[in-house]
Amino acid sequence: MEEVVQKLQEDVRELSLGTSTRVERLDGPPSPLRFLRDYVSPNKPCIISNAIQHWPALTNWTHNDDYLSQKLSRSIVSVHLTPDGQADALVPSPTTTSTTTTTSLSSLCFASAHTQLMPFPEALRLISSGSSDPFVAYAQEQNDCFRSEYSSLSSDVETHIPWATEALGCHPEAVNLWIGNHLSTTSFHKDHYENLYAVITGEKHFLLLPPTDVHRLYIHNYPAARYSLSQDTRELTLQLEEPRRHVPWCSVNPYPPAAIKDQEVSKFPLYFNGPRPFECTVKAGEILYLPSMWFHHVKQSPDSRGRTIAINYCMDSTSPVSHT
Amino acid sequence: MEEVVQKLQEDVRELSLGTSTRVERLDGPPSPLRFLRDYVSPNKPCIISNAIQHWPALTNWTHNDDYLSQKLSRSIVSVHLTPDGQADALVPSPTTTSTTTTTSLSSLCFASAHTQLMPFPEALRLISSGSSDPFVAYAQEQNDCFRSEYSSLSSDVETHIPWATEALGCHPEAVNLWIGNHLSTTSFHKDHYENLYAVITGEKHFLLLPPTDVHRLYIHNYPAARYSLSQDTRELTLQLEEPRRHVPWCSVNPYPPAAIKDQEVSKFPLYFNGPRPFECTVKAGEILYLPSMWFHHVKQSPDSRGRTIAINYCMDSTSPVSHT
Numbered sequence: 001m002e003e004v005v006q007k008l009q010e011d012v013r014e015l016s017l018g019t020s021t022r023v024e025r026l027d028g029p030p031s032p033l034r035f036l037r038d039y040v041s042p043n044k045p046c047i048i049s050n051a052i053q054h055w056p057a058l059t060n061w062t063h064n065d066d067y068l069s070q071k072l073s074r075s076i077v078s079v080h081l082t083p084d085g086q087a088d089a090l091v092p093s094p095t096t097t098s099t100t101t102t103t104s105l106s107s108l109c110f111a112s113a114h115t116q117l118m119p120f121p122e123a124l125r126l127i128s129s130g131s132s133d134p135f136v137a138y139a140q141e142q143n144d145c146f147r148s149e150y151s152s153l154s155s156d157v158e159t160h161i162p163w164a165t166e167a168l169g170c171h172p173e174a175v176n177l178w179i180g181n182h183l184s185t186t187s188f189h190k191d192h193y194e195n196l197y198a199v200i201t202g203e204k205h206f207l208l209l210p211p212t213d214v215h216r217l218y219i220h221n222y223p224a225a226r227y228s229l230s231q232d233t234r235e236l237t238l239q240l241e242e243p244r245r246h247v248p249w250c251s252v253n254p255y256p257p258a259a260i261k262d263q264e265v266s267k268f269p270l271y272f273n274g275p276r277p278f279e280c281t282v283k284a285g286e287i288l289y290l291p292s293m294w295f296h297h298v299k300q301s302p303d304s305r306g307r308t309i310a311i312n313y314c315m316d317s318t319s320p321v322s323h324t
Numbered sequence: 325m326e327e328v329v330q331k332l333q334e335d336v337r338e339l340s341l342g343t344s345t346r347v348e349r350l351d352g353p354p355s356p357l358r359f360l361r362d363y364v365s366p367n368k369p370c371i372i373s374n375a376i377q378h379w380p381a382l383t384n385w386t387h388n389d390d391y392l393s394q395k396l397s398r399s400i401v402s403v404h405l406t407p408d409g410q411a412d413a414l415v416p417s418p419t420t421t422s423t424t425t426t427t428s429l430s431s432l433c434f435a436s437a438h439t440q441l442m443p444f445p446e447a448l449r450l451i452s453s454g455s456s457d458p459f460v461a462y463a464q465e466q467n468d469c470f471r472s473e474y475s476s477l478s479s480d481v482e483t484h485i486p487w488a489t490e491a492l493g494c495h496p497e498a499v500n501l502w503i504g505n506h507l508s509t510t511s512f513h514k515d516h517y518e519n520l521y522a523v524i525t526g527e528k529h530f531l532l533l534p535p536t537d538v539h540r541l542y543i544h545n546y547p548a549a550r551y552s553l554s555q556d557t558r559e560l561t562l563q564l565e566e567p568r569r570h571v572p573w574c575s576v577n578p579y580p581p582a583a584i585k586d587q588e589v590s591k592f593p594l595y596f597n598g599p600r601p602f603e604c605t606v607k608a609g610e611i612l613y614l615p616s617m618w619f620h621h622v623k624q625s626p627d628s629r630g631r632t633i634a635i636n637y638c639m640d641s642t643s644p645v646s647h648t
Contacts, residue, residue, distance in 0.1 A: 033357040037493050041365055041641070169361050317365070 005215045012212045013275060016042050023047055023208070023280040023288075032166035035289075040167060040194065040317070043291045045208055047280060051287045052198050057156035058285060061309060062201045068153075072120035077149045078141045079123045080113035081229060083236050085136035085183030087113035090222060090249060094238045110222040110247040111238055113138070114229045127181055128306040135229070135236050138184040144174035146311060153177075161196050161287070161313055168194060168317040178310045186298040188217055188250035194315040195290040199282045202308030206288060207254050207297040208278040216270040217295060218251035254297055282310075329539045336536045337599060340366050347371055347532070347604040347612075356490035359613075364491060364518065364641070367615045369532055371604060375611045376522050381480035382609060385633060386525045392477075396444035401473045402465045403447045404437035405553060407560050409460040409507030411437035414546060414573060418562045434546040434571040435562055437462070438553045451505050452630040459553070459560050462508040468498035470635060477501075485520050485611065485637055492518060492641040502634045510622040512541055512574035518639040519614040523606045526632030530612060531578050531621040532602040540594040541619060542575035578621055606634075 013019055025047045030038070039046050052058065060067050080087050093109040114135075118126075126137035141149070146157075160172050173193065190211070197204070209216065224245050227236040252271045256264040265272040277297075282288045284303070290296060300308040337343055349371045354362070363370050376382065384391050404411050417433040438459075442450075450461035465473070470481075484496050497517065514535070521528070533540065548569050551560040576595045580588040589596040601621075606612045608627070614620055624632040 033360065033490065036357065036360050036365065037491065041360065166357065167361065 009212045012210055017044060017210060021276045021278045023278050025049060029163050032163045035163055036167040039289055045278065045291055045294065046289050047282060048287045053285055055157050057200050060156050062303065069121040069124055071152050075120045075149060075152065076117050077120045077123050077139060079116050079118055079126065080138045080140055081116055081135045081236060082113045082227060083135055085138065086185050086187065087138060089187040093223065094225060094240060108222055109225040109240060110249050112226045114227040114236055116229060127179055133234060136183045139179040142176050146175040146177045150177050157311055164196055164315060168315050170315055170317055172313040173316050174314040176312050180300055180308050181306050182302050184300055188252060188295050188297045190293050190295045192292055194292050194317055196313040197282065197288040197290055198311050199284050199286055200309040200311065201284050201303040203301040204282045204308065204310060205299050206280050206282065209295040211293040216274050218268055219248050220251055221246040221248050333536045336534055341368060341534060345600045345602045347602050349373060353487050356487045359487055360491040363613055369602065369615055369618065370613050371606060372611045377609055379481045381524050384480050386627065393445040393448055395476050399444045399473060399476065400441050401444045401447050401463060403440050403442055403450065404462045404464055405440055405459045405560060406437045406551060407459055409462065410509050411462060413511040417547065418549060418564060432546055433549040433564060434573050436550045438551040438560055440553060451503055457558060460507045463503040466500050470499040470501045474501050481635055488520055488639060492639050494639055494641055496637040497640050498638040500636050504624055504632050505630050506626050508624055512576060512619050512621045514617050514619045516616055518616050518641055520637040521606065521612040521614055522635050523608050523610055524633040524635065525608050525627040527625040528606045528632065528634055529623050530604050530606065533619040535617040540598050542592055543572050544575055545570040545572050
């Protein structure tokens, strides 16, 4: 079975993706036909430069320190708090004593962030400050938040990406805003929708693996846990969910600390010894087309204000709008 | 396992194909984008009317009895000869005595036609004549024959279908001509390429089943056999190939003779008791888009000269030409 999957992975690279791990970069928006034919149909990522230079967000959100806080002065937004910037990630399970440095797979849990509602200006301060708080804040709710919590910013961007809408024959199902800092990371996972990821300021660094590389990520079931914030100490504690439930999640951390790198390589040889993932940096003003079902790991570099801001459009091409 | 496949088949109909078994008919050629987005990407057949009315073939090949024979007067072409018009079909195995009317699966073989080279004018007479010969002739070589054996007809049709070429990003890998009569049928099978099937004269009747209905066709291995023509008696005899080889083929004949209909229904309940196949008639001047991997069964009605003529374009969208 493993050989069959290995062969499939090789075939996909040879026949469709090519052997380079570079993500193709287009100089400007493609025609809808080209986008559908050359990227969506073959399930192939690409970066589109000069795609959003006409969006007011590119200047409004970056050149004026007060713009966002003024626009959203009365908005209450959700912020994800974690000790280290890693939400939806595997960490040592709170029931395990962590006196040993080697952590076995079974002693890990899947940790979700603490979600805190707060006024937007406070959220932005927390994210940008590099504050002395013992947690990292990341504004990232994947519940169509841009069209709800952040709707007062709607005129700063387009409500959809016209060439993608025409190619896929559908409007976005969700539009989400992401405001993070240099510590915010997202561990390897996949989504079931076509994703257009526009960076407004800062840079996003993606590692991408095609769906056929699923076996290289060692997906296992981990007990679900969640951080909660003590209002007194302002410290986060991690607790397993009760009743217990398990979440299937990718076991591989592609950037293991040097001290445990060798261990990680021997635990996950198919990842570390196999073909390198596709790797790309999406800069401010660019859009990444991330095909549905591709595994992706994301970290980011902030702008001079300490922030990375992006907006993503989730499209479900299996639910087309009617068209003639 | 069977339940899983059954569920998949239902999901595909519910989410993608719809519950009607009607094939959508377009009034004219679609834009490349629409064709790719609404039919190729979702792997959905359609018929395009008024698609080839500018082809000289529509008049040249039908209004003038001598045109084809004059154009191809010196061409030697391949003609498939079978006793009953069914090539690449399951028939009682020649090693089995066929004194019983019930034929068990294991007593069938996969019979290929006898291929006879002959001058085109003779081939056309054989096909059209309803002659007293004890065989049915069908000019149908799927080896790009239109661009080789029949190349003197090339100016009568287009070398490719422009909107399909642009949508798929590739030129045809093969262009084939089919000249048959009312007896010519093709049993259920699938091809691994995108297929555009243009009817010039007569009508083609298709039964279509999506790839996810594979279990309903009871694909089994059958010993390969081939007809050969005695030059003396002009009779066809069927012989098993030596060395023996086996061909996986669909067991279902969708039009069983009335006398054995009940038997066939009880042998292949998933076909006969499941959702009806998509059914369509492609008329002269129309193109059927037959997506790759769809199972299809074909029979035909002739024009007033006793002929059905069609030309099909095989496209492999995984081998795109370079484009900008």
